[in-house]
Amino acid sequence: MVKRRANEERKDRKELTRRGFLKGSAACGAAAAAGMFSTGGWLAPAKAYAGIGPAGAEAAAAGNEHTACTYHQGHCGGMCPLKCTVRDGRLVKVEPNTCVDDRYETICLKGISEVQHIYGSHRIQTPLRRVGERGANEFEPVSWDEAYDEIVERLTSLQKQHGRDCVVVGATTEASFPFLAPMLGAQTGGMGGIDNGTGNGLDPAIGHGGGYAYATGEARDWVNANMALTVGSNFCESTLPQVRLFFEAKEAGAKMITVDPHFSTTASKSNEWIPITPGTDAALFLGMASAIVDNEWYDEAFMAAHTAFPYLVDTATGKLVRDHAEDPAAEEPETGEQNPFFVWDAAANARVPYASVANPALEGTFTEGGTSYKTVFTLFKENQKPHTLDWAAEKTGIPAERIEELARAYAQDGPASIALGWGGNDKMANADIAGHTAAMLAALTGNICKPGANIGVFVGGAWNGYTGDLAAWELPEDMTSADDEMAAYDMRTKQNKVRAFICCGDFFQQHYANMNATVEWAKSLDFIVSIDPYFTEGAKWADIVLPACTRFENEEEVGNLKVGYNQLVLQNKVIEPLFEARTDFRIQRDLAERLGAADALPKDSGEWVAAMLANSEDPYLNALTVDKINENHGAYPLEGIEVPRQAFPDLVFGTTSGRMDVYYDNLVDFGQALPTYEDPSEAYDGNPLRDTYPLQLANVRSRFRIHNQFADASWIQQYYEPYVELNPAELDARGIAADDTVEVGNDRGSFQCRVKANPAVRPGSARMIEGASADYLGSGNLQNVTNDTMIERGYELGTGPVIPFSDTLVQVKKA
Ligand SMILES: Nc1nc2c(c(=O)[nH]1)N[C@H]1C(S)=C(S)[C@@H](COP(=O)(O)OP(=O)(O)OC[C@H]3O[C@@H](n4cnc5c(=O)[nH]c(N)nc54)[C@H](O)[C@@H]3O)O[C@H]1N2
Ligand SMILES: Nc1nc2c(c(=O)[nH]1)N[C@H]1C(S)=C(S)[C@@H](COP(=O)(O)OP(=O)(O)OC[C@H]3O[C@@H](n4cnc5c(=O)[nH]c(N)nc54)[C@H](O)[C@@H]3O)O[C@H]1N2
Numbered sequence: 001m002v003k004r005r006a007n008e009e010r011k012d013r014k015e016l017t018r019r020g021f022l023k024g025s026a027a028c029g030a031a032a033a034a035g036m037f038s039t040g041g042w043l044a045p046a047k048a049y050a051g052i053g054p055a056g057a058e059a060a061a062a063g064n065e066h067t068a069c070t071y072h073q074g075h076c077g078g079m080c081p082l083k084c085t086v087r088d089g090r091l092v093k094v095e096p097n098t099c100v101d102d103r104y105e106t107i108c109l110k111g112i113s114e115v116q117h118i119y120g121s122h123r124i125q126t127p128l129r130r131v132g133e134r135g136a137n138e139f140e141p142v143s144w145d146e147a148y149d150e151i152v153e154r155l156t157s158l159q160k161q162h163g164r165d166c167v168v169v170g171a172t173t174e175a176s177f178p179f180l181a182p183m184l185g186a187q188t189g190g191m192g193g194i195d196n197g198t199g200n201g202l203d204p205a206i207g208h209g210g211g212y213a214y215a216t217g218e219a220r221d222w223v224n225a226n227m228a229l230t231v232g233s234n235f236c237e238s239t240l241p242q243v244r245l246f247f248e249a250k251e252a253g254a255k256m257i258t259v260d261p262h263f264s265t266t267a268s269k270s271n272e273w274i275p276i277t278p279g280t281d282a283a284l285f286l287g288m289a290s291a292i293v294d295n296e297w298y299d300e301a302f303m304a305a306h307t308a309f310p311y312l313v314d315t316a317t318g319k320l321v322r323d324h325a326e327d328p329a330a331e332e333p334e335t336g337e338q339n340p341f342f343v344w345d346a347a348a349n350a351r352v353p354y355a356s357v358a359n360p361a362l363e364g365t366f367t368e369g370g371t372s373y374k375t376v377f378t379l380f381k382e383n384q385k386p387h388t389l390d391w392a393a394e395k396t397g398i399p400a401e402r403i404e405e406l407a408r409a410y411a412q413d414g415p416a417s418i419a420l421g422w423g424g425n426d427k428m429a430n431a432d433i434a435g436h437t438a439a440m441l442a443a444l445t446g447n448i449c450k451p452g453a454n455i456g457v458f459v460g461g462a463w464n465g466y467t468g469d470l471a472a473w474e475l476p477e478d479m480t481s482a483d484d485e486m487a488a489y490d491m492r493t494k495q496n497k498v499r500a501f502i503c504c505g506d507f508f509q510q511h512y513a514n515m516n517a518t519v520e521w522a523k524s525l526d527f528i529v530s531i532d533p534y535f536t537e538g539a540k541w542a543d544i545v546l547p548a549c550t551r552f553e554n555e556e557e558v559g560n561l562k563v564g565y566n567q568l569v570l571q572n573k574v575i576e577p578l579f580e581a582r583t584d585f586r587i588q589r590d591l592a593e594r595l596g597a598a599d600a601l602p603k604d605s606g607e608w609v610a611a612m613l614a615n616s617e618d619p620y621l622n623a624l625t626v627d628k629i630n631e632n633h634g635a636y637p638l639e640g641i642e643v644p645r646q647a648f649p650d651l652v653f654g655t656t657s658g659r660m661d662v663y664y665d666n667l668v669d670f671g672q673a674l675p676t677y678e679d680p681s682e683a684y685d686g687n688p689l690r691d692t693y694p695l696q697l698a699n700v701r702s703r704f705r706i707h708n709q710f711a712d713a714s715w716i717q718q719y720y721e722p723y724v725e726l727n728p729a730e731l732d733a734r735g736i737a738a739d740d741t742v743e744v745g746n747d748r749g750s751f752q753c754r755v756k757a758n759p760a761v762r763p764g765s766a767r768m769i770e771g772a773s774a775d776y777l778g779s780g781n782l783q784n785v786t787n788d789t790m791i792e793r794g795y796e797l798g799t800g801p802v803i804p805f806s807d808t809l810v811q812v813k814k815a
């Protein structure tokens with residue numbers, strides 16, 4: 001099954017630096033492209049293009065051309081099912097698939113451009129071994145056998161010395177490595193600190209998104225809303241495959257309002273754009289809450305029946321009153337049924353378990369047996385006192401009347417949805433407070449889990465649509481990954497046992513702020529492996545670099561099966577692996593053979609995919625087969641998707657008490673049991689650091705990239721190459737001209753790149769699309785300047801602190 005290649009084969013290879021090596025390959029790729037087709041050619045239907053004259057038709061008939069289906073990248077929420085045309089072994093055309101129904105037939109510029117990008121200049125062509133200093137970026141090509149031998153030898157000896165869990169396998173979303181950490185007994189590093197800022201505050205009140213603020217419904221539901229209020233998301237770029245849903249809602253009469261410091265694409269497509277001071281989303285929501293409370297626009301019946309507002313709090317401790325003290329040794333926290341919360345029964349003038357009265361007191365201070373209680377709503381009203389409309393206006397820069405009218409419309413004109421983001425305020429240290437306050441707004445008004453009224457991040461679709469319960473491959477019991485000693489972001493600064501890191505994707509660039517700190521740590525590790533189709537920034541610190549396949553390449557007919565937006569998508573072989581690339585599955589399988597773990601893994605990816613279906617507990621899925629999915633062109637609808645998915649339609653939430661648990665008594669010591677405004681950690685007005693570094697640097701996503709991907713998609717580069725954007729007034733003030741090369745810096749570090757003048761960017765901020773490695777910038781990397789302060793409160797939150805990438809102040813100077 002695994003073809004072993006003699007080491008000798010590689011001996012005659014000239015040693016090359018990585019740069020030299022990639023350059024050579026780029027020239028090769030370009031020549032091949034020029035020889036194969038013109039850009040006019042790929043636009044024509046593949047068969048017709050091949051068939052200019054009868055000779056082409058013959059070629060097609062002779063089997064030189066075929067189509068095959070796969071899926072595309074998933075991190076943009078796409079996972080678009082693609083129909084690919086291959087001619088003479090080369091991918092020549094990528095089209096939307098004809099599969100489920102035309103609502104799911106999507107493709108974007110990134111998908112189309114793969115005919116060029118998979119042959120791009122940064123593809124790694126062969127395994128590489130570091131020859132120079134760590135980070136000197138000097139590598140020699142080696143054979144797979146040499147690479148594997150070195151990996152196994154180094155990992156085994158490190159594990160003998162320091163324990164099995166001295167290894168971390170860090171896999172990004174796009175990489176597929178479910179077997180590697182278990183078979184090594186390695187830690188996984190988690191995806192800690194990313195996209196969890198707002199969710200940390202929102203989810204405990206709803207129990208839906210596991211700390212990630214996934215919306216309680218789909219964007220398809222916006223058509224039912226009277227207003228969809230987007231705050232901190234640029235859906236029209238960050239969910240390109242479903243952007244149609246935004247316009248359908250707008251045409252159906254939903255008022256699309258976007259709150260964003262910058263005139264984003266989504267703002268420009270909305271009915272209204274409301275500019276806001278960066279990092280102050282919590283202040284906007286708190287101001288809205290005050291307007292709702294002061295004007296009594298709230299929904300008392302909903303609050304009494306479905307939220308924690310009537311629950312009693314012991315005023316001495318700030319803790320919610322429950323039936324009995326929880327057993328600290330208990331594995332699972334007790335539910336509200338097992339250990340009830342209490343409310344005040346006015347008729348009986350006594351505290352009673354919450355489920356026992358229909359009309360508990362919403363407000364009041366009560367005393368019983370010497371203990372004084374207040375309801376959550378009473379405490380909330382007290383806590384709102386400083387959060388007045390005028391205060392909110394001052395913080396956010398949004399006029400008080402506008403905040404008040406927004407609150408009124410949200411509460412009174414419903415149904416209304418709030419669309420939060422992962423890319424805006426989420427990347428500020430105070431994001432949880434905004435999430436918590438957003439939950440308050442829904443709890444006050446009942447704008448939740450009914451048509452037109454949902455809340456959370458709608459970006460992606462795959463994260464709030466139907467999920468599909470594919471079976472995981474069962475590994476032997478003793479084959480499990482190790483407990484994570486700490487989150488990966490803490491490994492740089494806190495004592496730990498990690499000696500080796502396997503990066504599947506670019507963990508080092510993408511999962512840490514403050515690159516210089518990351519690099520120092522990377523240099524101190526004993527062994528680093530990078531596995532990726534492309535040569536990443538993090539690969540520069542690796543000892544061994546392995547070339548992975550893209551979605552289009554496979555050794556086998558069937559590669560993988562995933563859940564995309566409301567459908568199953570199958571990865572079929574489109575072309576043979578390019579260069580010497582191997583699939584993620586094969587790399588794991590090869591390593592398993594060397595580690596004596598092969599029997600535990602599927603023997604090939606076909607067996608793996610078949611088991612995902614056959615072993616699923618869902619009868620709809622286990623009745624499916626690969627053949628059946630392929631009869632439907634490699635994509636298959638999940639069950640019930642005609643109706644948009646709705647979380648908690650019966651208003652029984654996934655919380656401890658089953659209601660919206662809006663009071664967080666685990667945060668009493670931080671003064672955040674109820675949302676209380678705090679500034680971001682660095683990028684706030686009035687920070688003295690602003691005298692030196694006056695600009696906040698917003699990190700955003702764009703339709704031209706997926707994080708660090710598509711940097712070497714040269715067709716896309718014609719429209720976008722990495723730059724920082726500033727308002728023209730900020731450029732003038734610095735004597736910088738558009739397109740100049742600038743240095744962006746602060747005390748953590750600096751980088752250089754070109755600058756664009758853009759009046760859509762808010763004065764006082766700079767904006768940059770995250771993800772470009774130093775190879776595409778003048779020098780350095782965006783991550784050199786980003787803020788890696790992890791605030792103390794964060795460690796009390798469900799998914800730990802958020803990395804505040806955009807909570808960053810910089811100065812921009814002409815380079
Ligand atoms: N400064 C700053 N940093 C940020 C952010 C920010 O706003 N600012 N945003 C953060 C956010 S929100 C996120 S989610 C992360 C995302 O960052 P990642 O989690 O790193 O992103 P992904 O897109 O999942 O992974 C992309 C990597 O996987 C590789 N890849 C693609 N397909 C495959 C495959 O089949 N096999 C293998 N082995 N590799 C493959 C790609 O070449 C690429 O290197 O970045 C975070 N980093
Ligand atoms: N094409 C594409 N799509 C993607 C991705 C990609 O890389 N490319 N990445 C995916 C991933 S992992 C993620 S996390 C999502 C993120 O998706 P989104 O949450 O939509 O994030 P962004 O696209 O970065 O847009 C963030 C918006 O918030 C605004 N903003 C910045 N600071 C603030 C603030 O303080 N308050 C408010 N109200 N707004 C602010 C920015 O100007 C920007 O318009 O996108 C996903 N989709």
Ligand SMILES: [Mo]
Pocket residue numbers: 194195422
């Ligand atoms: Mo993300």
